[in-house]
Every structure is written in C-alpha cells, then in structure tokens.
Amino acid sequence: MKALTQTDRRRRRAPTIYEVAKRAGVSIATVSRVQQQPSRVAAPTRDRVERAIKELAYRPSRLGRSLAHGSHDATGIVFPDLSGPYYSAVILGYEEASAAQGQSVLILATHRRPRTVEQVLHLADRVDGLVIMGRTVGDDVVEQLDRRGVPMVLLARPPAAAIDSIRSENRRSAEALVRHLIEHGHDRIGFVGDPADSADVAERFEGFLAAHRGAGIQPAFDPTPSALRETDGRAAAITLLGRADRPTAVVGANDEVALGVLDAARGAGIRVPTELAVTGWDDIPMTRHVSPALTTVRQPMFDLGRRAAALLHERITVDPAEPRHETLPTRLVVRSSCGCTAPAEEKEE
Amino acid sequence: MKALTQTDRRRRRAPTIYEVAKRAGVSIATVSRVQQQPSRVAAPTRDRVERAIKELAYRPSRLGRSLAHGSHDATGIVFPDLSGPYYSAVILGYEEASAAQGQSVLILATHRRPRTVEQVLHLADRVDGLVIMGRTVGDDVVEQLDRRGVPMVLLARPPAAAIDSIRSENRRSAEALVRHLIEHGHDRIGFVGDPADSADVAERFEGFLAAHRGAGIQPAFDPTPSALRETDGRAAAITLLGRADRPTAVVGANDEVALGVLDAARGAGIRVPTELAVTGWDDIPMTRHVSPALTTVRQPMFDLGRRAAALLHERITVDPAEPRHETLPTRLVVRSSCGCTAPAEEKEE
DNA sequence: TTGTAAGCGTTATCAT
DNA sequence: ATGATAACGCTTACAA
Numbered sequence: 001m002k003a004l005t006q007t008d009r010r011r012r013r014a015p016t017i018y019e020v021a022k023r024a025g026v027s028i029a030t031v032s033r034v035q036q037q038p039s040r041v042a043a044p045t046r047d048r049v050e051r052a053i054k055e056l057a058y059r060p061s062r063l064g065r066s067l068a069h070g071s072h073d074a075t076g077i078v079f080p081d082l083s084g085p086y087y088s089a090v091i092l093g094y095e096e097a098s099a100a101q102g103q104s105v106l107i108l109a110t111h112r113r114p115r116t117v118e119q120v121l122h123l124a125d126r127v128d129g130l131v132i133m134g135r136t137v138g139d140d141v142v143e144q145l146d147r148r149g150v151p152m153v154l155l156a157r158p159p160a161a162a163i164d165s166i167r168s169e170n171r172r173s174a175e176a177l178v179r180h181l182i183e184h185g186h187d188r189i190g191f192v193g194d195p196a197d198s199a200d201v202a203e204r205f206e207g208f209l210a211a212h213r214g215a216g217i218q219p220a221f222d223p224t225p226s227a228l229r230e231t232d233g234r235a236a237a238i239t240l241l242g243r244a245d246r247p248t249a250v251v252g253a254n255d256e257v258a259l260g261v262l263d264a265a266r267g268a269g270i271r272v273p274t275e276l277a278v279t280g281w282d283d284i285p286m287t288r289h290v291s292p293a294l295t296t297v298r299q300p301m302f303d304l305g306r307r308a309a310a311l312l313h314e315r316i317t318v319d320p321a322e323p324r325h326e327t328l329p330t331r332l333v334v335r336s337s338c339g340c341t342a343p344a345e346e347k348e349e
Numbered sequence: 350m351k352a353l354t355q356t357d358r359r360r361r362r363a364p365t366i367y368e369v370a371k372r373a374g375v376s377i378a379t380v381s382r383v384q385q386q387p388s389r390v391a392a393p394t395r396d397r398v399e400r401a402i403k404e405l406a407y408r409p410s411r412l413g414r415s416l417a418h419g420s421h422d423a424t425g426i427v428f429p430d431l432s433g434p435y436y437s438a439v440i441l442g443y444e445e446a447s448a449a450q451g452q453s454v455l456i457l458a459t460h461r462r463p464r465t466v467e468q469v470l471h472l473a474d475r476v477d478g479l480v481i482m483g484r485t486v487g488d489d490v491v492e493q494l495d496r497r498g499v500p501m502v503l504l505a506r507p508p509a510a511a512i513d514s515i516r517s518e519n520r521r522s523a524e525a526l527v528r529h530l531i532e533h534g535h536d537r538i539g540f541v542g543d544p545a546d547s548a549d550v551a552e553r554f555e556g557f558l559a560a561h562r563g564a565g566i567q568p569a570f571d572p573t574p575s576a577l578r579e580t581d582g583r584a585a586a587i588t589l590l591g592r593a594d595r596p597t598a599v600v601g602a603n604d605e606v607a608l609g610v611l612d613a614a615r616g617a618g619i620r621v622p623t624e625l626a627v628t629g630w631d632d633i634p635m636t637r638h639v640s641p642a643l644t645t646v647r648q649p650m651f652d653l654g655r656r657a658a659a660l661l662h663e664r665i666t667v668d669p670a671e672p673r674h675e676t677l678p679t680r681l682v683v684r685s686s687c688g689c690t691a692p693a694e695e696k697e698e
Numbered sequence: 699t700t701g702t703a704a705g706c707g708t709t710a711t712c713a714t
Numbered sequence: 715a716t717g718a719t720a721a722c723g724c725t726t727a728c729a730a
Contacts, residue, residue, distance in 0.1 A: 012497070012498040014497070014498075014707095016706090016707055016708090017707065017708065018707080026716075026717085027716065027717045027718075028707090028708085028709095028717090028718095029709085029710080029716070029717060029718080029719090030715085030716060030717075032708070032709060032710085033715095033716085036709080036710095040715075040716095041715075041716085042715055042716085045715075045716080057496075057497065059470075059474055059497075060707075060708065061416075061474075061706085061707050061708065062474045062475045062707095062708095063412060063415050063416040063421070063706080063707070063708080064416060064706070064707025064708030064709085064722090065707075065708050065709075066412050066708085066722095067410075067412040067413060067416050067706085067707075067708065067709090067721095067722050067723070067724090068707080068708040068709040068710080068721075068722055069708080069709065069710095069722085070709095070722070072412070074455070074475070084434075084437075084634070085433075085434070085437075087437075088433075088434075088436075088437040091456075092458065095456055095457070095458050096458065096460065099457065099458070099460070099468065104455050104457075104471075104472065104475060105455060105456055105457075106423070106453050106454060106455055106456075107440075107444055107454055107455075107456055108444070108448065108453075108454075109441065109444050109445065109448070111445065111448075119448065121408075122453075123453065125408055125409075125410075125411045126411045126423070126453060147406075148361070148363070148406065148408075149361040149363075230634070259638060285433070285579070285635070286634070286635045286638060289608060289635060289638060289639045290638045290639070290640075291639075291640050365722090365723055365724085366723065366724065367723080375700075375701085376700065376701045376702075377701090377723090377724080377725095378700070378701060378702080378703095378725085378726080379699085379700060379701075381724070381725060381726080382699095382700085382725095382726095385725080385726095389699080389700095390699075390700085391699055391700085394699080394700080409723080409724070410722085410723050410724065411724095412722080412723070412724085413706090413722070413723030413724035413725085414723075414724055414725075415706095415724085416705095416706045416707070416708090416722090416723075416724070416725095417705080417706055417723080417724045417725040417726080418706085418724080418725065419706070699730105700729100700730085701728100701729080701730075702727105702728085702729075702730090703726100703727095703728090703729100704725105704726090704727085704728100705724100705725085705726090705727100706723100706724085706725090707722100708721100708722085709720105709721085709722085710719100710720090710721085711718100711719090711720080711721095712717100712718085712719085712720095713716100713717085713718080713719100714715100714716080714717080714718095
C-alpha cells in the first residue's frame with residue numbers, strides 16, 4: 001500500500017488544454033476562450049468546459065502561455081551580497097508592489113562572485129524587466145542589457161545614460177547632518193566609509209565636504225575606507241580612534257558602520273557622545289535601541305523598492321519616451337549619539 | 350537624432366534560433382546542438398555557428414527551452430508578511446544555495462491578504478518546486494499542491510503528511526532557557542507570544558512548560574498572546590507588567606518581542622535584569638547591541654534556508670522514496686538580560 | 699555529422 | 715459561437 005501511495009504522489013503529467021477540450025467535446029480554442037474572455041462563449045458550452053476544467057483540475061501551463069503571449073509576467077531584482085535591513089526593506093517593498101501588479105519577482109544576490117555577470121544575463125532571459133541595485137554589475141553589463149532591449153530601473157546607482165533610475169537624496173541630508181555636528185562645536189570630524197564603494201556613500205561624503213565648506217573649515221581627515229557592515233566599521237574605527245589626533249565626531253557611511261564605530265569606541269574606553277559623537281545613515285530599527293540612540297538620516301527604503309517596481313512596470317507596459325530619474329527625500333533624525341540631550345525628533349510616525 | 354536614439358532603444362525582437370541557423374547555413378538542430386553538446390558538432394561547423402551566435406548576440410529563449418524541456422529551472426519560496434531579520438536570513442540562505450544549483454528563485458510574501466492562496470497556486474505554476482514557510486497557507490493548499498505533484502519543502506511548519514520538512518529545534522532549547530531562568534531563582538515567569546500563532550512558538554511554549562514541570566513548579570501565568578513584532582511585544586508586555594502580581598522574568602517568543610518587552614519595562618520604570626529578566630529567541634544582530642544584551646537562543650536561520658534549498662533540489666531531481674524531516678540544532682546564548690553578570694558565551698564564532 | 703520533423707502547451711487569427 | 719490551424723522558440727528522436 002505504501003508503494004502505491006508513493007506512486008500516487010509521484011510527479012504527474014499535468015492535464016493539457018487538449019484533454020480538457022476532448023472531455024468537454026469542444027476545440028482547444030474554445031477552452032482557451034473560456035479562460036480569456038468567458039463572455040465570448042455560449043453559456044451552455046462554457047459550463048461544460050468549466051466542468052471539465054474542474055474535474056481535471058486543469059491549470060494552463062505558464063510556459064505555453066508565456067511562449068504564445070511573449071511575456072514572462074515576472075521581473076527580477078539584483079542586489080549585492082547578503083546584507084542587512086536596508087536591502088531586505090527595499091526588496092520587500094519591491095515584492096509588495098510587484099505582487100500587486102500581478103508580476104512575479106525573481107531575486108538574485110551577486111555574491112561578489114565572478115559568475116555574477118553570467119547570472120544577471122541569465123536572469124534577464126527569464127523576466128520582462130530588471131531592477132539593478134547599486135554596483136552589482138558594471139556599466140558594460142547595463143549597456144549590454146539596454147542594447148538588448150531589456151527594460152531596466154537602476155536603484156541607488158548613479159543615473160546612467162537613458163535608463164530609468166531611482167535613489168534617495170544623499171548630499172543635502174549629509175550636509176545637514178554634518179552641519180549639525182559642526183553646530184555642536186565639532187571641527188575634527190571623521191568619515192568612516194568608502195566613497196569609491198558606492199554612489200550613495202560618495203554623495204554622502206560630498207555633503208560632508210559641503211558642510212565643512214559652508215562652515216569655512218577644512219576637513220580634518222580623509223575618509224577612513226570601510227565596507228558597509230558593522231564589523232568593517234568597527235575595524236576602520238579602531239584605526240581612526242587610535243590616532244593621537246583622533247576625531248571628536250565620526251560620521252558613519254551607514255547605520256551598521258556607525259554601530260561598529262560605537263563598539264570600537266566602547267572598546268577603547270571612549271565615551272559617546274561626550275567624548276565622541278557618532279552618526280549613521282538609513283535609520284534601521286536598531287538605531288533606536290542602542291545606547292546612546294543613534295542620530296542618523298532616514299531613507300525610505302521600502303518606498304525605494306515600491307517605486308522601483310512602479311517605474312519598471314511603466315517602462316514595460318507603456319515605455320515612456322523620456323527616461324525618468326527620481327530621488328526620494330530623506331530626513332535627519334536627531335537622537336542622542338550626536339550629543340543632543342533632548343532628542344528633537346524621537347517620535348515614530 | 351534623439352528620436353532616433355529612442356527608436357534604437359525600443360524593444361527589439363530577439364533573434365531566434367532560425368536566424369542563427371540561416372546565417373550559419375545550418376539547420377536549427379545544429380545550432381541547438383552547438384549549445385547543448387558542442388562535441389557532437391564538427392569543429393568547422395561549430396565555428397560558423399558560434400560566429401553567427403556572436404554576431405546576432407543570440408540567446409536562446411528560456412520560454413522555448415523550458416517548454417521543450419519541461420522544466421522551469423526555478424523554485425519559489427513563500428514567506429509571511431514583511432518581517433525582520435529572521436526571514437531575510439532564511440531567504441538569503443535559500444537564494445545562495447539555489448543560485449549555486451543554477452536555480453532561479455522566486456519570492457512571494459503573503460501579506461495576509463485573501464488573494465494569498467491564488468498567488469501561491471499561481472507561483473506553483475511557474476516553478477519546479479516550492480518552499481513554504483510557516484503558516485503562510487493552510488493545509489488544504491499544501492495538500493492540493495502535493496496532489497498536483499508539486500515538489501515541496503515545509504519550513505518551520507509542523508511536518509505534515511509525507512512532505513519534506515525542515516525546521517530548527519525549539520522544545521529542548523526552550524526548556525534549557527527557562528531552566529536557566531529558574532536557576533536564577535525565578536518562579537514567576539511570563540511568556541509573551543502566541544502558541545496558536547505558529548508551530549515554532551507553540552514548541553517554545555512547550556519547552557517553557559517542560560522546564561516548569563522539571564522544576565516541580567506551576568507556571569504562574571498563561572501566555573500573553575502577541576504577534577512577533579516588537580510593537581506587538583511591547584503592547585503585550587505593558588499589560589503583563591501592569592499586573593499587581595507581575596512576573597520577575599519574561600520569555601519572549603522571539604527577539605523582537607523581547608525588545609518590545611525591554612522597552613515596556615523601561616517605560617514602566619522596571620529595571621532589567623535586576624527587577625525583571627528578559628529573554629528572546631533567534632539571536633538577531635540587534636541582541637548584542639541592546640542594553641542589557643539579550644539572552645536568547647540562536648537558531649541557524651541562514652542554514653535553514655540553505656538546507657531547504659538542498660532538500661527541495663533533491664526532491665525535484667531524484668525524488669527520494671521517503672520524505673525527510675530535518676531539525677537543525679539551536680543553542681542557548683547567555684548574555685546579561687537574564688541576570689547573568691559575566692556572560693558565558695558572549696563571543697562570536 | 700547533419701537535417702527533418704514531431705512535439706511542448708498555449709494564444710490568436712481566420713474561417714465557418 | 716465555434717473550430718482549424720498557424721505561430722511562439724526550442725529540444726530531441728530518427729533519418730539520411
């Protein structure tokens with residue numbers, strides 16, 4: 001009996017439209033019509049077909065359908081390595097909006113492997129369009145895909161050529177952030193992060209410089225290069241804080257880096273914020289929970305994903321003449337790691 | 350000129366195998382062979398074909414290929430609403446392993462919408478197999494898919510019928526965790542979380558009860574129902590901690606809930622861990638950063654996803670006779686929120 | 699070694 | 715209102 005059950009469970013050939021047609025005593029065209037435009041089929045016929053469909057538990061093959069129709073009804077999103085809250089939030093936003101549009105979502109993480117390019121091209125073959133995050137692939141690949149006619153949206157990547165893009169504002173908020181630190185009296189401010197690493201970081205660093213210029217002071221340090229994980233930030237900060245002329249404030253390229261800085265400071269016995277101010281970027285959930293609570297810049301990660309889905313969908317369906325380049329607003333969130341005692345904007349919204 | 354560029358970028362009909370064949374002066378069978386088994390084509394012919402492929406930038410249509418071959422080379426993972434670090438980690442592990450197998454990954458978040466079932470069935474139509482997390486869909490749907498012959502792996506869901514499953518150990522670690530609290534002298538321990546909500550929570554609560562039994566004491570409270578987000582945990586804890594006979598220790602169903610409890614305690618002016626011990630579950634990155642650092646149970650979220658991918662892949666390719674049910678080990682991570690002063694296992698590994 | 703031709707499961711255009 | 719039938723783009727026997 002057990003073997004029977006096994007057999008029973010075994011991969012079954014799914015019923016095709018032909019079997020439904022035969023059972024209902026109609027042609028396959030009619031079966032197809034019943035699914036596409038039921039109104040164009042006489043009620044009695046329709047009933048027979050629907051019964052047959054039910055009885056056979058028929059589901060049209062996506063592959064057949066897609067091949068005939070010429071579209072995948074799916075899109076893909078390419079993101080960097082296995083990262084934290086930032087990427088999850090973007091992807092969730094993307095998934096939500098895509099699902100609402102009836103599009104399936106394929107994800108691809110580029111694990112910094114050499115096969116990345118191949119994988120991205122491969123992915124492009126099975127979707128109607130692609131969202132490319134940051135520096136996951138080179139411009140050459142983007143161009144190649146564009147030439148091939150693959151609808152794309154670049155996310156958190158400098159607007160290239162004539163391709164739609166979406167990102168959030170960095171420069172102005174970074175300037176506001178650093179200005180805030182300067183107003184706290186800091187004039188020896190470090191920057192932990194690598195401007196060469198991503199456009200986002202580069203722009204944040206530009207804002208950092210702009211704030212200095214605005215205050216008429218020279219940056220006391222070059223950026224301390226660091227990847228965007230906490231452990232990278234910690235390592236970089238250990239170097240930076242070990243200097244005799246160490247900074248009195250450190251701007252982290254993102255929240256995770258800032259947490260690493262916090263940790264490094266703790267390890268070095270440096271008090272935050274009294275001896276060292278620290279700021280982050282993103283406003284991930286954790287920022288509220290650390291002590292001192294992290295002053296940061298909130299960026300609308302979920303909306304970034306959602307909006308990317310919308311842009312891509314338009315690109316696929318109507319293909320607007322002009323490329324769109326959107327920048328979502330960000331906002332300084334002052335907590336206590338910058339030295340503020342009565343946090344101005346601690347409330348959730 | 351601009352219009353020209355536009356036109357140039359417009360969706361282009363991709364070259365088909367026929368055009369390559371014509372250009373190379375061979376039949377489509379030969380073109381196909383060059384891609385499948387190059388060795389079976391004479392070198393000179395092969396060269397001509399390869400040149401034609403290059404010149405036309407030909408890429409075989411996935412749809413055509415899949416239809417002919419009868420497989421999608423893709424799998425899907427279904428997870429609940431937009432959640433935190435737990436789901437991201439599982440999904441990333443799943444993606445990584447799947448990519449290594451050459452499988453594309455489709456994701457679907459069930460936003461607790463009524464359309465969920467339809468969406469899952471839809472997803473099943475476009476993949477070779479499915480991972481179903483937790484209570485995203487009812488048993489009826491799982492059965493329906495199983496009857497249809499869709500290879501599946503159930504993740505963090507009670508092993509149903511003859512379907513492969515993977516999860517991590519809950520009961521024993523929960524018992525160890527609560528025993529630890531009891532050894533701290535607690536005998537009025539609350540549980541924040543809803544055992545009816547998921548199998549994971551139910552099993553953790555069983556462990557909670559088992560520890561009490563083992564110590565010969567009665568649980569002082571029924572579980573305080575709570576969903577798994579921080580805000581839910583906070584709300585539930587506010588109730589629980591507001592009682593005159595409030596607990597001296599609270600076991601959170603997961604880390605986020607525990608953070609909510611921490612927050613509620615802070616709001617009520619209750620000191621942790623001196624007046625109240627708190628524990629979580631999962632060991633998300635944040636647990637290290639809060640103060641006091643959270644005592645919790647580490648579960649291998651990334652591996653959960655990775656292993657699910659492996660099981661599914663086997664199921665799809667070799668279809669083992671017997672269903673496999675795996676349970677990954679978990680581990681108590683003692684930090685300070687339980688009242689321990691010299692954290693025993695604080696080191697990262 | 700290469701070509702012919704039959705699928706694969708739809709959709710959609712014509713006829714009827 | 716319904717049915718034939720030609721795509722859609724590939725893989726893979728089977729022939730030659």
